[in-house]
Amino acid sequence: MSDLLASFRGEWLKMTRRPATWAMGLTLAVVLLALGYALLVLLVVVLGNQPADRPGVQTGIHTLKLDLAPAHFPQSTLMTFSGIGFGSAIAVILGVLAMGSEYGWGTLKTVFTQRPGRVTAFGGKLLALALILAFFAVVMLACAAGASAVTGAIYGSPGGWPGPADVAKAFLACWLIMGLWAALGVLLAVLFRQAPLAIGLGIVYAIAVEGLIVNTLSAASSLDDVRRAFPGANVTALVNSFGSTAGAALVGPTQAVLVVAAFLALFVVVSAVVLRVRDVI
């Protein structure tokens, strides 16, 4: 346990002093504010300039204002990870950077020749990464809350503010989803022993490949069980469980949480096993 704590302290120093970590966090916040708020406000302005009697205009404006309302901010945060969610890609990059850079800089040998064993050292890294992701989840929710307070003041606040329990659930969901994609990034970095290829593959999978596969499978209802097994599909189901009206949920929130957590655990365990047995060359 003390070795794990020592590794965590070391990794925390490394990750918090790394500019790329904060650049990724800033990007998450900017993506959330740009796609979740600024774009919607722009659409409200554009639709507001249309003739009021034009079909769909009033409905559209009403829907957009609901999305901008404070009651909606937990879901706005989580939407960053749904579908072609750029948040997923950023979380993958965070995971890759945490592990893949060690190969590029030749620092894995420095980490593995200190006192803690390999799995313990890896555990310390994961703990530090998890804490940073938790911080980013809090920051994202805070950004969304702040933005929705502004838009709520302009467009009204139907439904008021969400309760603490809803915010806490949104935080846990956000943390879990980021953890999943970051763990995929870590796994790819370990498997390919480098950052660039892992980032490329991780991003392509997170924002394109899985969506294509799931959409193709959706053509046949007999393949629904296969669709339900994909991590991204469960992430989308988890996000949608916070009140989205975008289509019927593929799986319930409990199953989505379990599947996402299972994938996260699988990625971590496979990474640990590979790290433990493979030579550091």
Add this chain to the structure above:
Amino acid sequence: MVAGNIVETQGLTKRYGTGVLAVDRLDLHVRHGEVYGFLGPNGAGKTTTLRMLVGLIRPTSGSAEVAGAPPGAPAGLARIGSLVESPGFYPYLSGRDNLRFVARMCHLGDDRADAALDEVGLLARGSEKFAHYSMGMKQRLGVAAALLKDPELLVLDEPSNGLDPEGMVEMREMIRGLGQGERTVLLSSHLLNEVELICQRVGVIRHGRMVAEGTLDELKGAVGLTLRAEPKARARELLADLVGGPAVAERDGAFRLAVPPTRAGEINTALVGAGLVVSELRPNEQSLEEIFLQLTQEHGS
């Protein structure tokens, strides 16, 4: 493990997946408190051996015990400081923060970083980013990181790599100082004069196999005797009878005998007794470079 050895390997072998046999049944013995030179030409298997000793790669077969534990075990790692190949640090961190990271991993306080920086003469440059360090500074930081734990065993792999002549002299002096007292230093190098000046015992590796191990005097002695005697033809016959034809060679008008120097008296008595005039008989005084070349070429051919 033999008492008194801090590093001991038996039949240590590493064959990579590509089929390359990097280390072949290596028996290595490093004693407590000595500065041990691990010599070999490029590609001989030195770095692979050291990587196995610190647990970075796993042997295909054979066994090793390092600082009282199997390679890579936390109990052993806690007593070993190492710089294997190039120093691996985080470019965005300062030299001081890189050492703080290592200190934290080793359960040490952050203040150890400054003490280690001071030890290698980098205290004044500790706040600069590692990426901005010169090659010599990077090597020094690598040594500082290896020293943080105040280790019983210091494993240094080609620490003079990339250094200018002045830096090499400084590094040599530093290593000589580090080897004082109880600490053991296992130094891999292909710079023979460096090893000759620093090390008490050496091991010579070629194609992954240990071809000689001992003190410098033992290695120098092991290469034989130089003898001048007249008449030469008769001397050649007698020497062939005494030590065997393959052990007799001629160079620069002298006989080179591949026999232990302890046989000098016996050979002299035999030659003089046969009526020959022996004008010179002495152990070969070769440099480590000559011994090294002889050992590696003999075993390579």
